Amino acid sequence: MRNRKAVTAVAFAAVAALALSACGSGDDPAAGKPVADVSAEPKTQAATVLDQPFTKPDLVLTDTDGKKYDFREKTKGKPTLIYFGYTNCPDVCPLTMSNIALAKRELPKADQDDLQVVFVTTDPERDTPSSLGKWLTAQDPAFTGLTGDFPTIQAGARQLGIGIDPAKKEKDGTVVSMHGAQVIAFSPKTDDGYVLYGEDTTAEEYAKDLPKLLRGEKP
Numbered sequence: 001m002r003n004r005k006a007v008t009a010v011a012f013a014a015v016a017a018l019a020l021s022a023c024g025s026g027d028d029p030a031a032g033k034p035v036a037d038v039s040a041e042p043k044t045q046a047a048t049v050l051d052q053p054f055t056k057p058d059l060v061l062t063d064t065d066g067k068k069y070d071f072r073e074k075t076k077g078k079p080t081l082i083y084f085g086y087t088n089c090p091d092v093c094p095l096t097m098s099n100i101a102l103a104k105r106e107l108p109k110a111d112q113d114d115l116q117v118v119f120v121t122t123d124p125e126r127d128t129p130s131s132l133g134k135w136l137t138a139q140d141p142a143f144t145g146l147t148g149d150f151p152t153i154q155a156g157a158r159q160l161g162i163g164i165d166p167a168k169k170e171k172d173g174t175v176v177s178m179h180g181a182q183v184i185a186f187s188p189k190t191d192d193g194y195v196l197y198g199e200d201t202t203a204e205e206y207a208k209d210l211p212k213l214l215r216g217e218k219p
Contacts, residue, residue, distance in 0.1 A: 046205035047185075047195050047219040054193035056186060059156035061120065061148035064133030069146055071118065071156070072191075079214045080116040080186040082193075084157050084164055086123035086177045087135040092199050094139075096183065101140040103206035111214050114188075118144045120153060123167045123177040160184050160193060189216035 059071040085093035104112055119136060121127035124147045132145040150166055157164050162180035169175050181199035209219035
């Protein structure tokens with residue numbers, strides 16, 4: 001039992017290191033905590049299967065058409081990926097969404113239509129429904145973009161163990177939004193967030209896992 005606890009602690013630390021790793025680092029309280037209970041088995045693939053899945057966050061925001069979007073209601077019973085980021089992110093956010101988009105295109109048309117990909121901005125002051133919609137359309141027109149007030153977004157992210165900080169202006173004038181870089185996959189069978197991906201996950205790795213995620217299976 002002692003050895004298992006030791007390995008689990010290492011796994012916790014590895015997952016916790018993902019918090020606020022995108023576009024900088026911050027001092028959000030969630031950054032020092034594990035984002036989830038993960039398996040103690042050695043990690044040999046991109047996906048981290050969670051021992052204790054997340055419940056879908058109670059998150060009601062505004063989509064790119066300016067309409068109310070209830071995350072739980074809209075994605076109920078559907079395979080869903082959620083990611084928190086912002087459109088002015090110079091690297092991690094566009095790469096993550098691009099990788100998911102490329103992987104999605106490898107799926108049969110029916111599966112593409114079934115998969116829900118939701119991008120929640122961490123910089124709502126600049127990411128209006130219109131600007132967010134234009135940015136996501138360049139990635140995949142079917143992706144859902146959500147914006148709203150920052151406290152609501154931050155609370156929703158924390159329900160998934162993802163730390164985000166309010167956007168702030170740097171000395172050089174650039175505005176940076178520090179946020180966790182995790183992608184959470186929700187099962188269409190249970191609606192729980194049961195798989196986690198880090199910022200280094202490639203398009204090929206997503207493509208390999210998506211067929212199983214669509215069925216609610218472990219990758």
